[in-house]
Amino acid sequence: MPLIVEMSFTWLGVKRCLLALFIGMASVASTACLGGPASQTQSAKPVLRIGLPLPPTSLDPAKDSNAGLFKDISYTSIIHINPDGTFGPALATSWKYLDSPKGPNREFEFTLRSDAKFSNGEPVTAQAAAGWLTYFAGAHGYFAIQMGPDPVFEATSSDTVQIHLQVPHPNIPRLLAEVDNWGWVAAPQAVANPDLFALNTYGAGPYMLDGSRSVSNDHYTFVPNPYYFDPAGIKFSEVDVKIIGVPSTLLQAMQADQIDVAIGDASTAASASAAGLTINSAPVATQSLFIADWNGSLVKPFGDQRVRQAMNYAVDRKAIVDGLLGQYGHVTSEVASVDSMDPQYTSYYTYDPDKARSLLGAAGYPDGFSFSIVDTGAGQALGDNLWQAVAKYFDAVGIHMEIKVDPPQDWQSDILSKNYAAFPYSSGIQPVFIIWPPISPGGGLNPFNNSDPQMNQFYSAGLASSAPSDQWKPMYGRMTEQGYFIPLLTYDYLYYIDKKVDGVVVSDKRVAFAFPQEWSPK
Amino acid sequence: VVSQVSAGGAFARVVTRRLGLGILLLCIITALSFVLVSLTPGDAAHTILGDFADPGTYQALRHSLGLDEPVYVQWAAWAEKAVQGDLGRSLLNSEPVTHAINARLPVTFSLIAGALLVTLAVGIPLGVFGAVRGGLASRIVDGLTLIAFSLPTFWIGAVLIAIFAVKLRWFPATGYVSPTESPLAWLFGLVLPVVALALHSVAVIAKQTREAMLDALSSEHIRMAWATGISPTSIYYRHALRNAAMRLVTIVGLLVVGLMGGTVLVEAVFALPGLGGLAVSATSAHDLPMIQGVVVYFTAVVVVVNLAIDLAYTWLDPRVRTS
Numbered sequence: 076m077p078l079i080v081e082m083s084f085t086w087l088g089v090k091r092c093l094l095a096l097f098i099g100m101a102s103v104a105s106t107a108c109l110g111g112p113a114s115q116t117q118s119a120k121p122v123l124r125i126g127l128p129l130p131p132t133s134l135d136p137a138k139d140s141n142a143g144l145f146k147d148i149s150y151t152s153i154i155h156i157n158p159d160g161t162f163g164p165a166l167a168t169s170w171k172y173l174d175s176p177k178g179p180n181r182e183f184e185f186t187l188r189s190d191a192k193f194s195n196g197e198p199v200t201a202q203a204a205a206g207w208l209t210y211f212a213g214a215h216g217y218f219a220i221q222m223g224p225d226p227v228f229e230a231t232s233s234d235t236v237q238i239h240l241q242v243p244h245p246n247i248p249r250l251l252a253e254v255d256n257w258g259w260v261a262a263p264q265a266v267a268n269p270d271l272f273a274l275n276t277y278g279a280g281p282y283m284l285d286g287s288r289s290v291s292n293d294h295y296t297f298v299p300n301p302y303y304f305d306p307a308g309i310k311f312s313e314v315d316v317k318i319i320g321v322p323s324t325l326l327q328a329m330q331a332d333q334i335d336v337a338i339g340d341a342s343t344a345a346s347a348s349a350a351g352l353t354i355n356s357a358p359v360a361t362q363s364l365f366i367a368d369w370n371g372s373l374v375k376p377f378g379d380q381r382v383r384q385a386m387n388y389a390v391d392r393k394a395i396v397d398g399l400l401g402q403y404g405h406v407t408s409e410v411a412s413v414d415s416m417d418p419q420y421t422s423y424y425t426y427d428p429d430k431a432r433s434l435l436g437a438a439g440y441p442d443g444f445s446f447s448i449v450d451t452g453a454g455q456a457l458g459d460n461l462w463q464a465v466a467k468y469f470d471a472v473g474i475h476m477e478i479k480v481d482p483p484q485d486w487q488s489d490i491l492s493k494n495y496a497a498f499p500y501s502s503g504i505q506p507v508f509i510i511w512p513p514i515s516p517g518g519g520l521n522p523f524n525n526s527d528p529q530m531n532q533f534y535s536a537g538l539a540s541s542a543p544s545d546q547w548k549p550m551y552g553r554m555t556e557q558g559y560f561i562p563l564l565t566y567d568y569l570y571y572i573d574k575k576v577d578g579v580v581v582s583d584k585r586v587a588f589a590f591p592q593e594w595s596p597k
Numbered sequence: 598v599v600s601q602v603s604a605g606g607a608f609a610r611v612v613t614r615r616l617g618l619g620i621l622l623l624c625i626i627t628a629l630s631f632v633l634v635s636l637t638p639g640d641a642a643h644t645i646l647g648d649f650a651d652p653g654t655y656q657a658l659r660h661s662l663g664l665d666e667p668v669y670v671q672w673a674a675w676a677e678k679a680v681q682g683d684l685g686r687s688l689l690n691s692e693p694v695t696h697a698i699n700a701r702l703p704v705t706f707s708l709i710a711g712a713l714l715v716t717l718a719v720g721i722p723l724g725v726f727g728a729v730r731g732g733l734a735s736r737i738v739d740g741l742t743l744i745a746f747s748l749p750t751f752w753i754g755a756v757l758i759a760i761f762a763v764k765l766r767w768f769p770a771t772g773y774v775s776p777t778e779s780p781l782a783w784l785f786g787l788v789l790p791v792v793a794l795a796l797h798s799v800a801v802i803a804k805q806t807r808e809a810m811l812d813a814l815s816s817e818h819i820r821m822a823w824a825t826g827i828s829p830t831s832i833y834y835r836h837a838l839r840n841a842a843m844r845l846v847t848i849v850g851l852l853v854v855g856l857m858g859g860t861v862l863v864e865a866v867f868a869l870p871g872l873g874g875l876a877v878s879a880t881s882a883h884d885l886p887m888i889q890g891v892v893v894y895f896t897a898v899v900v901v902v903n904l905a906i907d908l909a910y911t912w913l914d915p916r917v918r919t920s
Contacts, residue, residue, distance in 0.1 A: 132645050132882075133690040138645040215658035217646045273691040290700045291692050292878050293870030294772065319771060319868040323755065328868065331762045331770035485638050487652070519652045 126337035126564030143588035152258030179245035368496035383558030438487030443473025619900035724806025754866035810839030
């Protein structure tokens with residue numbers, strides 16, 4: 076600390092004294108504020124400081140449309156999903172599908188461990204879990220429709236819960252894992268009075284929210300849960316989550332040693348790398364143009380498979396990825412999923428404008444045609460640049476794509492208006508049972524109610540199968556060959572990690588989420 | 598005694614009139630904000646469920662949140678509870694509105710108070726200096742205020758963070774520490790955001806002080822004061838500055854309201870949990886009860902600031918008391 080020693084009782088000297096005092100105080104305060112060494116000396120365990128760009132929409136897992144990282148601090152899921160997509164025990168020690176006279180994949184059972192308690196001290200029982208799941212299904216949250224209409228949850232003993240479904244579901248373990256919110260069981264006290272979720276968490280995870288030290292949408296302080304069933308799993312003395320919406324500020328907070336792990340984005344990745352931060356990433360979603368009017372009722376050319384294929388050949392995906400995303404984007408001509416990818420379709424459509432023109436000519440559109448899309452930015456990672464680039468490639472083969480821009484809130488009304496035969500669509504890298512329903516007949520993103528009987532058949536067969544991928548892979552192959560989508564790229568979810576934290580594993584098998592329960596101090 | 602009684606009466610009249618107008622203003626503005634929010638695309642159900650929600654789930658959630666009711670019914674239901682002191686709960690996370698706002702008030706007030714303090718402590722002496730010295734000093738003050746006024750707040754904030762937080766590590770880059778937790782950390786956490794927030798106000802108040810001082814110094818009674826041999830210090834600070842204060846009081850009132858707006862940007866850049874950020878997030882999420890709560894608080898602040906300005910006028914200018 077530079078102290079000025081040459082002083083006299085002149086005004087200049089007094090000013091220098093004040094300056095030195097000020098600088099000294101600044102140094103002391105900054106050391107105190109920045110958490111690093113000071114926070115470690117307060118306890119044997121260090122503090123974990125996480126930076127997120129967005130807060131949860133609600134602390135109630137049944138109503139929050141985001142899954143993953145934030146919940147994993149204070150909740151333990153029923154089943155754990157490993158980075159490779161397989162499942163392991165969490166609150167449940169075992170699980171299985173049951174034989175049912177109604178058909179396969181309609182009855183499911185899991186058995187809970189006996190030593191788990193919620194952070195309010197209530198035991199995790201089968202009754203509590205069944206109550207939670209029943210509450211979840213009726214809470215009108217984003218994930219509530221995943222188990223179909225009117226699912227029934229029944230505690231058949233003190234530690235066993237059975238799930239009875241009206242429609243088959245081949246992957247209930249995934250719904251009960253960290254990626255889909257159903258599994259974040261909350262205490263009966265909060266389920267009976269959901270307003271309690273406003274200021275607290277009620278999970279059976281290693282930490283619990285300290286409401287008195289948290290301000291919603293800004294910062295959340297979690298302290299160890301005294302009832303956690305695995306005390307060795309509490310690796311940090313405290314977990315602080317700071318919401319910082321400006322990407323550059325989030326990075327600066329890491330550089331100033333105020334954050335240990337943060338969710339980054341492509342705009343700051345180069346600076347983060349230059350600052351010495353580790354960047355772990357995995358693909359999170361596919362960005363496509365969805366030809367919703369594939370029967371050609373609004374834009375007649377879309378009814379011809381050759382036209383849709385021509386559009387797929389017309390776009391130079393590699394140039395787009397290199398220009399807009401660099402190493403954090405990946406070329407694909409297949410909508411990515413966790414359970415139905417077929418490598419041969421990832422590069423099924425290569426950039427070939429001549430072939431595109433030839434296909435258009437064969438379909439009777441040698442001079443091309445025009446259509447409009449609406450770009451609301453909803454769920455989009457790349458903004459308008461992507462669609463301008465795509466329009467340029469279409470123009471080169473004679474297809475004119477007009478881009479209308481609307482606010483994100485207009486997404487659904489625009490889509491359902493039937494004024495647009497195609498629209499940008501960003502689909503998370505999820506199982507087919509999540510990706511397909513919105514675009515299937517009667518789905519919310521299928522305004523023209525188009526139907527492909529072959530695909531429907533594959534899908535239904537997959538739902539009732541113990542190996543759904545066997546049905547869904549050919550379904551996806553057909554979707555790609557038919558050109559219902561013009562998939563362009565997959566883009567990554569990025570985590571910036573400093574040198575103090577280990578175990579931040581990111582995988583496309585679990586929607587690029589990273590889970591704090593897996594992290595530990597270095 | 599007569600003078601004191603009439604002054605007290607004048608103050609009472611001002612307070613009564615302003616409070617009456619304030620209540621009327623609150624009714625109009627809360628009703629307007631309901632209408633305006635209803636005119637913007639989207640709603641809280643959309644925010645909760647995201648872009649790709651199932652339409653049936655979306656309609657069910659809208660109904661359960663009461664968003665399918667006509668706007669006037671929603672406003673009447675809100676107003677009925679609000680007059681009883683219940684501002685409701687967030688549609689998104691069920692947090693009581695008063696809890697959310699009270700948690701953020703200290704941050705915004707700290708920012709505004711700090712920025713106002715810096716504005717007055719730096720801006721007024723700078724303006725007086727420019728007016729009294731004239732010539733080159735005046736032009737330097739003019740130049741500095743122009744530069745300060747031209748720099749965007751978010752840019753200033755980012756530069757301050759880069760230099761003083763990231764490079765020198767003198768101050769934290771983000772966040773707010775309560776003074777009850779650590780007064781020193783609270784103080785140092787506020788330095789950068791307050792400087793970023795105050796810079797424009799300093800420029801405005803310095804410029805206005807200089808102009809007002811020049812006007813005052815060229816007035817007849819100041820020339821008379823010079824002629825009667827009153828000391829320069831007394832002329833500058835007792836007579837001219839007091840005269841200029843009438844104009845400055847108005848400007849300061851406007852600045853406080855402007856600083857409230859400025860906190861939105863500063864809170865975003867420095868990731869501070871203030872009311873500005875809450876207003877932005879609530880508005881973008883269509884969280885009506887939260888929006889209404891912020892509107893009520895901001896309107897109340899504007900009413901109080903206006904009241905304070907009127908009282909200051911009444912105190913500074915005897916003509917106002919007798920009018």
